[in-house]
Amino acid sequence: MARDPSRVPKLADVARAAKVGNATVSRALSGGKNVSSDAMKRILDAVLDLGYQPNRVAQSLKGASSGIVGMIVPSLSDMFFSKCAEAVESVTRERDALLVLVASHDQDTNVLSSFQRLLLHHIDGLILVRSELKNGALIEGLRHSRVPIVGIDRPLSEIGCPSLVCENFEGARMATEHLLAHNYKRIVSVQVKPELYTMKERLRGYRSAMANGGKRPIEEIIGSREDAVRMLKRHLVEGKLPVGLFASNNLTARYICEATHVLQVSIPREFAILSFDDFDLADTLTPPMSVVQQPVENLGRSAAELLFQQMPGWMSRQAGEGAVPLQLSPQLVIRGSCGCHPQRRTRTMRASSFSLVTTGD
Amino acid sequence: MARDPSRVPKLADVARAAKVGNATVSRALSGGKNVSSDAMKRILDAVLDLGYQPNRVAQSLKGASSGIVGMIVPSLSDMFFSKCAEAVESVTRERDALLVLVASHDQDTNVLSSFQRLLLHHIDGLILVRSELKNGALIEGLRHSRVPIVGIDRPLSEIGCPSLVCENFEGARMATEHLLAHNYKRIVSVQVKPELYTMKERLRGYRSAMANGGKRPIEEIIGSREDAVRMLKRHLVEGKLPVGLFASNNLTARYICEATHVLQVSIPREFAILSFDDFDLADTLTPPMSVVQQPVENLGRSAAELLFQQMPGWMSRQAGEGAVPLQLSPQLVIRGSCGCHPQRRTRTMRASSFSLVTTGD
DNA sequence: CTGAAAGCGCTAACAT
DNA sequence: ATGTTAGCGCTTTCAG
Numbered sequence: 001m002a003r004d005p006s007r008v009p010k011l012a013d014v015a016r017a018a019k020v021g022n023a024t025v026s027r028a029l030s031g032g033k034n035v036s037s038d039a040m041k042r043i044l045d046a047v048l049d050l051g052y053q054p055n056r057v058a059q060s061l062k063g064a065s066s067g068i069v070g071m072i073v074p075s076l077s078d079m080f081f082s083k084c085a086e087a088v089e090s091v092t093r094e095r096d097a098l099l100v101l102v103a104s105h106d107q108d109t110n111v112l113s114s115f116q117r118l119l120l121h122h123i124d125g126l127i128l129v130r131s132e133l134k135n136g137a138l139i140e141g142l143r144h145s146r147v148p149i150v151g152i153d154r155p156l157s158e159i160g161c162p163s164l165v166c167e168n169f170e171g172a173r174m175a176t177e178h179l180l181a182h183n184y185k186r187i188v189s190v191q192v193k194p195e196l197y198t199m200k201e202r203l204r205g206y207r208s209a210m211a212n213g214g215k216r217p218i219e220e221i222i223g224s225r226e227d228a229v230r231m232l233k234r235h236l237v238e239g240k241l242p243v244g245l246f247a248s249n250n251l252t253a254r255y256i257c258e259a260t261h262v263l264q265v266s267i268p269r270e271f272a273i274l275s276f277d278d279f280d281l282a283d284t285l286t287p288p289m290s291v292v293q294q295p296v297e298n299l300g301r302s303a304a305e306l307l308f309q310q311m312p313g314w315m316s317r318q319a320g321e322g323a324v325p326l327q328l329s330p331q332l333v334i335r336g337s338c339g340c341h342p343q344r345r346t347r348t349m350r351a352s353s354f355s356l357v358t359t360g361d
Numbered sequence: 362m363a364r365d366p367s368r369v370p371k372l373a374d375v376a377r378a379a380k381v382g383n384a385t386v387s388r389a390l391s392g393g394k395n396v397s398s399d400a401m402k403r404i405l406d407a408v409l410d411l412g413y414q415p416n417r418v419a420q421s422l423k424g425a426s427s428g429i430v431g432m433i434v435p436s437l438s439d440m441f442f443s444k445c446a447e448a449v450e451s452v453t454r455e456r457d458a459l460l461v462l463v464a465s466h467d468q469d470t471n472v473l474s475s476f477q478r479l480l481l482h483h484i485d486g487l488i489l490v491r492s493e494l495k496n497g498a499l500i501e502g503l504r505h506s507r508v509p510i511v512g513i514d515r516p517l518s519e520i521g522c523p524s525l526v527c528e529n530f531e532g533a534r535m536a537t538e539h540l541l542a543h544n545y546k547r548i549v550s551v552q553v554k555p556e557l558y559t560m561k562e563r564l565r566g567y568r569s570a571m572a573n574g575g576k577r578p579i580e581e582i583i584g585s586r587e588d589a590v591r592m593l594k595r596h597l598v599e600g601k602l603p604v605g606l607f608a609s610n611n612l613t614a615r616y617i618c619e620a621t622h623v624l625q626v627s628i629p630r631e632f633a634i635l636s637f638d639d640f641d642l643a644d645t646l647t648p649p650m651s652v653v654q655q656p657v658e659n660l661g662r663s664a665a666e667l668l669f670q671q672m673p674g675w676m677s678r679q680a681g682e683g684a685v686p687l688q689l690s691p692q693l694v695i696r697g698s699c700g701c702h703p704q705r706r707t708r709t710m711r712a713s714s715f716s717l718v719t720t721g722d
Numbered sequence: 723c724t725g726a727a728a729g730c731g732c733t734a735a736c737a738t
Numbered sequence: 739a740t741g742t743t744a745g746c747g748c749t750t751t752c753a754g
Contacts, residue, residue, distance in 0.1 A: 010747060021725035026749055034723060056481045058747035061422045061730050068461075068482070076447035079438065079641075086437035089464050093475070098482060100429075100459045103450050114454070120417045121429070121459060257645045280440075280640070284618045286647045371731060382741040387733055395739060419731035422746050724754080730747105737742075 009050040017046035029054065060122045065313045067097045069304075070118040071127040074106045079279055080250065080296060081129060084152060087300025088127055095308060097124070108135035115141060123147055124314070125307045130196065133158050148310035152303045154197040164303045164326055168198050168276075171292040171330035172205025175274045176246055178290075178332060180213040182339045184244035184272060188218045188235060190228075190256065191248040202248045202276055222252065228259035232271065242270050242339065250277035253289065272339040276330075288335035295328045302328070370411040378407035390415065421483045426674045428458045430665075431479040432488040435467045440640055441611065441657060442490060445513060448661025449488055456669060458485070469496035476502060484508055485675070486668045491557065494519050509671035511664045515558040525664045525687055529559050529637075532653040532691035533566025536635045537607055539651075539693060541574040543700045545605035545633060549579045549596060551589075551617065552609040563609045563637055583613065589620035593632065603631050603700065611638035614650065633700040637691075648697035656689045663689070 015025045020039050028035045028043045035043075046052070060066030069092050073081040085101055092099040100123065102114040111131050115138075118126065126145075130153040133139055142149060143159040150156075151163030179187045189206045191199050203219065210217045222228050235243045247253040253275035260267055267273060267287055274290045275282075282289040306324045308314045334340050376386045381400050389396045389404045396404075407413070421427030430453050434442040446462055453460040461484065463475040472492050476499070479487065487506075491514040494500055503510060504520040511517075512524030540548045550567045552560050564580065571578045583589050596604045608614040614636035621628055628634060628648055635651045636643075643650040667685045669675045695701050 011749095012747080015725095022748080023725055023727095023750075024723085027724090030749085036723060039723085053477070053481055055422075055747055057418060057422045057427070057483045058730090059749080061416075061418045061732090061747080062749050063730060064749065066418070076437075076450060077440065077444045079440075082443040083438045085462070086464060089437060089462065093463065093471075096478065098461045098478065099463070101446070101450060101462045102454065102460070103447060110454075116414070117457065117459065120414055122418045254642065254645070257642065261645050261647075261649075279642075281615065281618065281642050281646070284615070284622050285642070285645070286622075288622075372733095373731080383731095384733080384735095384742080385740055388740090391733085397739060400739080416731050419746090420733080422731080422748090423733050424746060425733065726751105726753085728749105728751085730749090732746090733744105735742105735744085738740080 008055075009052045011052070011054065013050055014043060014046045014052050017050060018042040065124045065311065066122040068100055068121060068123045069097050069125050069127065069307065070100045070102065070115075070123040071129070072102045072104050072111055072114055072131065073129045074104055076101065076103050078251075080277060080294070083296040084129060084300040084303075087297045088304040091301055091304035091308070095314065097314075104131065106130075106132065108132060108138050111135075112138045112141060115145075119145070119147070125149070125311045127152060127303055127307060128156065128161075130154050130198070132195070148307060150303045150307040150310070152299055162306060162326055164299050164306070164324075164328065165198075166294045166299065166328050166330050168201035168330075169205040169208070171276060171294075171332075172202035172246070172248070173209045174205075174330075174332050175276065175292050176206045176209035177213070178334070178338060179244035179246060179272065179274055180209060180215065182244060182272060183241065184339070185241040186218055186235070187215060187244040187246065188220055189246050189248065190220045190222060190231065190252050192222060192252045192255070194221050199248050206246055222255055225255045225258045225262070228255040229262055232256070232259050232263055232265065236265070236270065242268055242272050244272045244274070244339070247273060247275035250275065250279045253277070253279070253282075253291075257285065257289075267337050268339040272337065274338040278333065283335055285337070287337050290335045290338035290340065291333050293331045293333050295330065298328055369416075370413045372413070372415065374411055375404060375407045375413050378411060379403040426485045426672065427483040429461055429482060429484045430458050430486050430488065430668065431461045431463065431476075431484040432490070433463045433465050433472055433475055433492065434490045435465055437462065437464050439612075441638060441655070444657040445490060445661040445664075448658045449665040452662055452665035452669070456675065458675075465492065467491075467493065469493060469499050472496075473499045473502060476506075480506070480508070486510070486672045488513060488664050488668060489517065489522075491515050491559070493556070509668060511668040511671070513660055513664045523667060523687055525660050525667070525685075525689065526559075527655045527660065527689050527691050529562035529691075530566040530569070532637060532655075532693075533563035533607070533609070534570045535566075535691075535693050536637065536653050537567045537570035538574070539695070539699060540605035540607060540633065540635055541570060541576065543605060543633060544602065545700070546602040547579055547596070548576060548605040548607065549581055550607050550609065551581045551583060551592065551613050553583060553613045553616070555582050560609050567607055583616055586616045586619045586623070589616040590623055593617070593620050593624055593626065597626070597631070603629055603633050605633045605635070605700070608634060608636040611636065611640045614638070614640070614643075614652075618646065618650075628698050629700040633698065635699040639694065644696055646698070651696045651699035651701065652694050654692045654694050656691065659689055 011025050015022045024039055025043055028040050056067050071088055076082055089099045104110040125147055126149045128151050139158050149161040156163045207217050220231050222231055247256055276292045278291045278293040302324045372386050376383045386404055389401050417428050432449055437443055450460045465471040486508055487510045489512050500519050510522040517524045568578050581592050583592055608617055637653045639652045639654040643652055663685045
């Protein structure tokens, strides 16, 4: 029978009901060390009876953990980031923590101000996604931060923090090799934001594969659908063999798709495409888009789990369950746009193992 | 010259530096009422000098606002919701508040537990997206909540809170009328989660238009791509006229797209499609998908602004700037899948005004 | 094992 | 206009 209707029970109420001191309740509820089993029982009863839940604000003012995790992403509406965020959110929810999401729009100044804002709220940890870390003040601020930080999509060596990234180099190399196997006249790397870490790595992978194949790398940078149209026009080729395009991420792929649509050119007859990053409807395009698929869900979950391991007072699931690997393998998913015979079955390949998998119907 | 390196300055530090009492600093920083311009100046100097920023945790413990807004969405990785969230986040960021995002996965129990968790963190307000509100305990909890709540995508009449929704009925009616104008043999409504408020409204709109057109409504419910395949097979028609499909949301449209792809049927030769909800790549499909576009960004921003208006201590931008309209008009965007001649230019129509707009190439 | 008491940093009376 | 003081609800010494 719960006591008072409208009032939120506080720790002191529990103490009174259990006929013990405040301190004993506090101890009982956090670890239960130094509490007689008798007192413990009465306290637990009172907690249940009153429906008591500790006030997190008071807890965090006192210096204990706040139960709030921050996450800074470039954008919430990009599928890659929102899937990451969703994975992180599910971990925080499992642990009864809260996730604060902030969009940086790829601006260091936003990252810095958001970070400070988060600190004022006593966050317990931060997940930083694809932040460029150019700004000196930002780097200093992060480096001396007392809250643990885990990165995603880019190493955080500048600030000495762990980060979860996909094997971008391998993925790009694998993709390029696949295109090479098709014997296209030329194979072009197309990127949208070449300054990003991931883009540089993927470019390295592309170059490496091209060098191995004895081909001259051709590298394009676009920033809009219109750019993509101009770029495609330049590469419209007389010969029979189509051009192979390696799109470095989903945005690039989207621009190219839109451009091929505008130009009414045929895929993969005139242009073959293979893209980094999977996306909605990729397998419904005509032809379905072959992609290098990142383990997005896994990146998010692992980052969150690693973060919790580093947050004092949030001991990991099974303590010492093992280190989280910081590099995750992408998969090559062949669907048709690369020029492969459009079959019903999708072929899949993992970067590290190179095993060939076949997925259902 | 900032004082101490590693220590975060507190209000008392400012007071000391400015040679005034704590209370004066507090007053100066919140409204600046009852502070001599002389003291004010010294305080501001000290604040700048020390780089002081008020500790939000202490503020919220004291009972003032916490600067945290909660938002419960069914999913973070669905474009509709993540775009909403992004709009809300940009408003909270403008106001120096933080946005906590929680995924409910359409489960009332999750909504309830998340709501309680949010309350323990003293959130200032809540945005509730498409919650079904079946659970009695949830309704009670929300109704008696002392924090303002604003809904999105579904009215919140059960708990007496305002909500921003799209004119679903009008949008669906408009879409169906458009399909009717094509004179298809039959026009079928397809839905994925008929129990949702939006789906019911859209069904009403569909029925209304069908009744007006003197046609018998045909209503399908699917839950997967396989369902869509079976559904399409059933409707494969002998005659020349294709079947017109009204997909009630983007997920429905996706299933149908995948199904047409599997069945290798031609759009809009055999099946014409018009979908509620726009989505990435909709205009890159073959043929591009005609859709009823919701003003997602606007829904999010308006909901957030309305919420801030209701949060004590966060007076709205220009006080009394006017009431936020709770109904927003969707737009009909014709791209080709409905059977219209695939033109370069996209035709657009707003639900309320029915003006015909033409958007550039 | 337990409880009394001192804050965490801030705000809001209540004096002055 | 300004300073003093009493908490907000909790954790944590520190004596019993």
